[in-house]
Each structure stands twice: as C-alpha cells, then as structure tokens.
Amino acid sequence: GENVEQHPSTLSVQEGDSAVIKCTYSDSASNYFPWYKQELGKRPQLIIDIRSNVGEKKDQRIAVTLNKTAKHFSLHITETQPEDSAVYFCAASTISNSGYALNFGKGTSLLVTP
Amino acid sequence: NAGVTQTPKFRVLKTGQSMTLLCAQDMNHEYMYWYRQDPGMGLRLIHYSVGEGTTAKGEVPDGYNVSRLKKQNFLLGLESAAPSQTSVYFCASSATGGNQPQHFGDGTRLSIL
Numbered sequence: 001g002e003n004v005e006q007h008p009s010t011l012s013v014q015e016g017d018s019a020v021i022k023c024t025y026s027d028s029a030s031n032y033f034p035w036y037k038q039e040l041g042k043r044p045q046l047i048i049d050i051r052s053n054v055g056e057k058k059d060q061r062i063a064v065t066l067n068k069t070a071k072h073f074s075l076h077i078t079e080t081q082p083e084d085s086a087v088y089f090c091a092a093s094t095i096s097n098s099g100y101a102l103n104f105g106k107g108t109s110l111l112v113t114p
Numbered sequence: 115n116a117g118v119t120q121t122p123k124f125r126v127l128k129t130g131q132s133m134t135l136l137c138a139q140d141m142n143h144e145y146m147y148w149y150r151q152d153p154g155m156g157l158r159l160i161h162y163s164v165g166e167g168t169t170a171k172g173e174v175p176d177g178y179n180v181s182r183l184k185k186q187n188f189l190l191g192l193e194s195a196a197p198s199q200t201s202v203y204f205c206a207s208s209a210t211g212g213n214q215p216q217h218f219g220d221g222t223r224l225s226i227l
Contacts, residue, residue, distance in 0.1 A: 006156075009154075031212070031213060032212060032213035032214075034215060034216070036218075042220075043204065043218040043219060043220050043221060044157070044204070044218050045218070046215045046216070046217075049213075049215060051213050089156060089157065093211075093212060093213060095211075095212075096170075098162075098164065098170030098171070099145070099162070099164035099170060099211050100145070100164075100210075100211025100212045101147070101159055101162055101172065101211070102159075102216060103159075103173075104149075104156045104157040104158075105156055106154060106155060106156040107154075107156050
C-alpha cells in the first residue's frame with residue numbers, strides 16, 4: 001500500500017524565518033496531495049493542496065511544490081509567525097478496489113519562537 | 115452549517131465494554147472516514163465509506179465495525195473495548211474521493227481502562 005514519509009518530525013524556527021517540511025510517497029498513481037494544520041486539541045484543518053497536474057501552488061505565505069518524478073512534495077511557510085506553531089500533516093491519495101482514501105504522514109511539530 | 119459533528123466528545127470505558135461513536139455531516143458528502151490518532155503515529159485510517167450502504171477497511175480495521183445506513187451518518191463501533199484502543203478518533207467527509215479535500219470533525223477522546 002501507499003507509504004508517506006514526512007520529515008522532519010520536529011522543527012523549531014525563529015519568527016520571520018522560513019520553514020520547510022518534506023514528504024515522499026510510494027504510489028505512482030497518487031494524484032492529490034493535501035496539507036493539514038492541527039493546533040493542540042483541535043481538528044486537522046486543510047491549509048493547502050496540490051493536484052498532480054501542477055508543480056507548485058501558493059497561497060499568501062504558504063506554498064507547496066510537487067515533483068512527481070521523484071515522488072516528493074514539500075510545504076514552504078515564509079515569514080513565520082508564532083501562530084504558525086502547530087503540527088502539520090502531509091497526505092497522498094491512494095485508490096483501491098474499495099475507492100479512494102488518503103494516507104497521512106506522521107506529522108511535523110513546528111514551533112515558531114518570537 | 116455545522117459541517118462534521120462527532121458525538122460524544124469524551125468517553126471513558128472499561129475493558130470489554132462496547133460503544134458506538136457517531137459522525138454526522140450536513141454537506142451531502144458521498145465519502146466518510148474514521149481515523150484514529152495516537153502520539154507520533156499521525157492519522158491512521160480505520161474504515162471508510164464511499165456512499166450510503168457501503169463500507170471498506172482501512173489500514174487498522176481490527177476491533178472496529180462501521181455502518182453507513184444513511185448518507186449523512188457514519189457509525190464506528192467497538193464491540194469489546196481494549197486498552198490498545200485508547201486514542202483520539204476523528205471522522206472526516208469529502209464530496210467524492212480522489213482529489214477532494216477531507217473535512218474533519220472535532221474528534222472523540224476515548225480512554226479504555
């Protein structure tokens with residue numbers, strides 16, 4: 001089945017610096033790659049996603065890049081702020097005889113210090 | 115518009131007891147999912163449903179059963195709870211599968227003693 005590896009598991013940056021989280025996947029049929037942010041005690045919330053027909057997508061301070069050949073995708077956060085502190089999860093779509101699902105990475109705990 | 119609603123929010127069970135977690139969505143989504151979240155393990159898929167009356171196994175289905183009798187509801191059952199099932203359970207839904215975003219509920223924190 002699909003295997004999604006996410007690195008690093010923890011990341012600490014100073015306010016204003018950039019943060020990069022990387023994920024790799026194994027299923028060449030994957031075509032949808034969302035990123036979720038989860039604050040402590042809260043639900044995961046979608047922050048950005050990318051589909052396999054594009055290589056990069058940007059939304060204000062957040063961007064995602066996708067390299068289908070190498071089977072990896074990355075989340076870039078610029079000008080980090082303390083409120084960016086959270087756990088971030090990447091995911092990759094997978095399909096079986098039963099239908100579509102997402103496989104999630106194990107998460108990256110981001111800490112932005114003032 | 116409530117989105118995805120999970121009940122209960124917290125529950126403590128004794129080993130061997132049974133219970134059902136309820137997930138309801140008001141977005142007319144076809145797909146619904148149940149995940150468990152454990153420290154350092156991310157979100158692991160238990161079971162999912164691609165439409166009313168259908169269910170499918172995910173990555174960690176053992177010890178759980180599900181039912182999707184109505185399109186808006188997806189029930190997760192524990193027939194005989196075990197301490198290893200102590201976790202936070204999240205329900206999610208998406209309009210269809212494939213490249214559609216999943217919307218999560220607030221989670222159910224379940225402790226089994």
